[in-house]
Amino acid sequence: MPHLPLDGSARIPGMPADVLSTVSWAAETLSREPRQLFHVVRVLLSDLRRATGMDGAELYLADPQQSVLILSGYAGKDAEAFLEKCVFHFGEGFPGLAAAGRQIVETRNLESDERYLRERVRALGYHAFLSYPLLLPHAVVGVLNLAARDVRQVEAAKRSLALISPLLAASLYAVMTSLGERTLERVRQARTPRDRALALLEDSLEASSGLRAALRPLHGDQIETHPDQMRPCGCDGKAPCPAQAGQICVSGMPELPCAALPVNPHVVCLPVWDAGEVKAVTTVQFSARGDLHAESVAPLLWISRLAAGALELPTTAAAPETPVWLDIETLGAFRIRRGGEVLSPKDFRRRQAYQLLKLLVTRWGRPLHTDELCEAL
Structure with a gap:
């Protein structure tokens, strides 16, 4: 601007x-x-x-x-x-x-x-x-x-x-x-959670003349306008983040301190509030040339005020994936179950893969030469 x-x-x-x-x-x-x-x-x-x-x-x-x-x-x-x-x-x-x-x-x-x-x-x-x-x-x-x-x-x-x-x-x-x-209208028009976050970030850059921006949900993966180009925040998983606690943080500004923020390039970290709680942190990076204008901070906060609810950010950490076990029966008919579901040879992309698994299981613990494998398949 x-x-x-x-x-x-x-x-x-x-x-x-x-x-x-x-x-x-x-x-x-x-x-x-x-x-x-x-x-x-x-x-x-x-x-x-x-x-x-x-x-x-x-x-x-x-x-x-x-x-x-x-x-x-x-x-x-x-x-x-x-x-x-x-x-x-x-x-x-x-x-x-x-x-x-x-x-x-x-x-x-x-x-x-x-x-x-x-x-x-x-x-x-x-x-x-x-x-x-x-x-x-x-x-x-x-x-x-x-x-x-x-x-x-x-x-x-x-x-x-x-x-x-x-x-x-x-x-x-x-x-x-x-x-x-x-910004809310742009966020609502986006189809995926990632696109909604990017809509918020792009509007933030337009309003503040920032270079790059990232959204770091309290639960979930960080989304960046310029992947792998932003300097990581020192709070990222290593120390308590003041912005996650609702504080405004501006590098180089003693009134809004965060020891983890680099002084150069200029960076602001702002809490994203929704229903009285901080759900994410928006980080905007500015040019290293010249001074960071404090005037950019207030519009950035107001831009996210209405759009935060439409981002549909996760409220809890994703549950760890339960490992899927394979059960293999070799007594009688040869059967393979994955997560309790019986797999047929058609469930393997190649029939030879099914035959190879069957051969290796039935010959478990015994050496198997390449020539034997080729002949069996």
Whole structure:
């Protein structure tokens, strides 16, 4: 999926300047083309920052399980400082507190507010920070953050967010649901369990610009988009897998750690939830060139949200195959039974194979020369 520059300099032709018009444009665009999510988010944040007079704007999206918030877009200067921490758990830091409490969290004394967890932003002289939750009755969709050095901008920013947040929350939720519905349709059209898993993986790659992907059910064989080309996960059968326990794991990201993941190439391991349980782990590998965008994680989680049930993943490990025994009777008529079923010479692909077995059994323990075999057959 293509991305716009962080400073929002790239604009779509005909893009309105007014922030309310921008939100309406964003809602309409996302309803038609949900895979343009990050185009729209970055343009929206850029216009919102300018309209409110704030210095930085960022959007965190919540995962479907309502446990973490993941950075999905930023507009403004000092991007590296704001990227110091890209993930907040519910109840952690300003975004997490806003999500957990479903209310605005703000400060005009950022330099001394212990709730704020990004020291590099604080060191750059920012004084005002505002976290505004994007809410639906049944879910927290995400959190909008605005930051400024001038505290006089806060009240105007709050009024703007109060106007746009309901429409923005509904639009973002609709986009995430639409991504999941499209994947669900592809999964349902597939005929075999393997094809269903591949449909999910291929949609995941398309949405995230990943290189390769694999689905590792808790019970069953791993399925890969590019067999034998993915670096094996260090958790694979050797150590407890955090993703199997419901954790999101991203290589090189300290907020979402997994000691078994390689730092290079970039890899994410995401739990696949179904009926309140983790049924599999999706692993997506990204290019070794450049940084892994945290923004890819939330859409990947939402894509698998609806499709997981249609994958029809096994719920228990396959029972080991019971060995089939051959019973051979040599007293009286010569009979062979396999699993209790009598075999006739026709059940052997070649009649000579039946005769050879009969000869070897009846001459058991006695040497048999090649000439004798040829004559007997």
